Amino acid sequence: MNSSQAPIIRRRVNIDFASAKVERWSHDSKEFENALNAMSFFFPTGETYFVDSVRACLDQITDPExxxxxxxxxxxxxxxxxxxxxxxxxxxxxxxYGEMMERLAKAAMAPSRRFMPKSTQLATTCAMEHFTAMFANSLLTEQDHVMEANDPAFAALWLWHAVEETEHKGVCFDVYEHVVGKGPIAYLHRVAVMASVTLMGIAGLGIGFGMIKWQQRKLKKAAGPEAKATVEGAPALSVLAKFAPLGLYLDYYRPSFHPWNHDNSGLIEKWKAAYGNFPGIRESGSNEVATDAASAATPS
Ligand SMILES: [Fe+2]
Ligand SMILES: [Fe+2]
Incomplete structure (x- = not known):
């Protein structure tokens, strides 16, 4: 098993967003900021799906580690x-556009929850975890810039999330191989699901970004020349493309692929030393449970 390349640390997090500059938290570009906001509105639905797909297999995992x-x-x-x-x-x-994106996320994930077998839901989470791991790697590679160019609360949120996505990037993959298998059928299922997740993801984000653009145009027209900064900068898929380099993406299709073939644990260590003590982020005890989270973790 390869998942233990980096310890998967339980942290209790409560960042102060109320004092953050929510209407313009990034100095990089409004397109970048809106693209990340749109993803943020997708996350609660998407990550609850990830949790449920792995939790559904817990009873089948015979390896205690x-x-x-x-x-x-x-x-x-x-x-x-x-x-x-x-x-x-x-x-x-x-x-x-926040409410609109949340509704779109729920509509996008509902058919898979309802109609797909548990093994396909697990493979879907593996595929999405590969995307989040690539995205996390890109953010952590530029972590100094991320802290300098953004409101501290939002920079801390995205970097902390990126660190934990890196720490646990191999877990779902290992659970899949443990529960579904490592043979040719399991491999073909894994890559077929990745191809379909990629196409559906591009289509879903494209539709979401198009809806944001349409809503912004309407609001801008209504507000006239006095339109607020909050209706500027429609997100585009090209803004996100640089976070998922083609070479890293294609690695997933290799039969010998494992997320930790690409060892980037040094980026976690760098974050721990430079930004790990941000106010509102602390390591929790190993028996602590995320009782206030949307999906509570199972006690150790
Ligand atoms: Fe996550
Ligand atoms: Fe994750």
């Missing part, structure tokens, strides 16, 4: 759900 890693994965994703939901409440006060 992997079972503990799966529980830590659930804890971390539940905490991400909680913190993004908190930040989204502040963002929705200035971005009318």
């Amino acid at each position: 992997l079972k503990q890693q799966a529980r830590n994965f659930i804890y971390q994703e539940a905490m991400h759900t909680k913190e993004h939901a908190r930040s989204n409440e502040e963002l929705k006060k200035v971005h009318p």
Whole structure:
């Protein structure tokens, strides 16, 4: 098993978003900021799906170490759900597209929940975890810039999330191989699901971004030349493309792929030393449970 490349640490997080500059938290570009906001509105629905797909397999995990890693994965994703939901409440006060994106996320995930077998739901989470791991790697590679160019609360949120996505990037994959298998059928199922997740993800984000653009145009027209900064900068898929380099993406299709073939644990260590003590982020005890998260973690 390879998941233990980096310890999967349970952290209790409660960042102060109420004092953050929600209407313009990034100095990079409004397109970048709106693209990340749109993803943030997707996360509570998406990450609850991740939690449920792994939790559904807990009873089939016979390796105690992997079972503990799966529980830590659930804890971390539940905490991400909680913190993004908190930040989204502040963002929705200035971005009318928030409610729209949340509804779109629920509509996008519902058919898979309802009609797909548990093994396909687990493979869907593996595929999405590969995207979040690539995105996290890109953010952490530029972590100094992320802290300098953004409001501290939102920079801390995205970097902390990126660190935990990196810590647990191998867990769902290992659970899949443990529960579904490592043979040719399991491999073909894994890559077929990735191809479909990629196409559906591009289509879903494209529709979401198009809806934001349409809403912004309407609001701008209504507000005239006095339109607020909150209706500027429609997100575009090209803004996100640089976070998922083609080479890293294609690695997933190799039969020998494992998320930790790409060892970037040094980025976690860098964050711990430079930004790990941000106010509102602390390591929790190993028996602590994310009781206030949307999906509570299973106790150790
Ligand atoms: Fe997450
Ligand atoms: Fe994750």
